[in-house]
Amino acid sequence: MDEIDAAVPREFNSISSWMYATHKTRLIRRWLAKKSRWHVHLTPTSSSWLNQVERFFALLTRRSGAACVYRSVAALRGDIDRHNADPKPFR
Incomplete structure (x- = not known):
């Protein structure tokens, strides 16, 4: 430590x-x-950081309206940047 x-x-x-x-x-x-x-x-x-990461990617998938398959890091970053432009805390 x-x-x-x-x-x-x-x-x-x-x-x-x-x-x-x-x-x-x-x-x-x-x-x-x-x-x-x-x-x-x-x-x-049940609220571990890994659950939060999974929840975040589920959110990206839901917002895209289709199954998210990122063919590049740039495409993933684009979706993350769009999310970060108006972030909301998970509840």
Whole structure:
């Protein structure tokens, strides 16, 4: 965790914990107590970052009106850029 702390830019300060007990161990609690920069956010398994990525691509697919098959990175980036022009949080 010290390597991560040193490598991550200072403006990033959140840890998403998708394994509930991860941040409950004594060692990790002590480390977090010394590092006031970090804030733990519980992410239930059903709301993991991978689920959010899958949900994002489902959104792109639905907006395209057809099955999304990206034949190039540029085409994918185009759809992502169009989404980012008017982003909405997932609920």
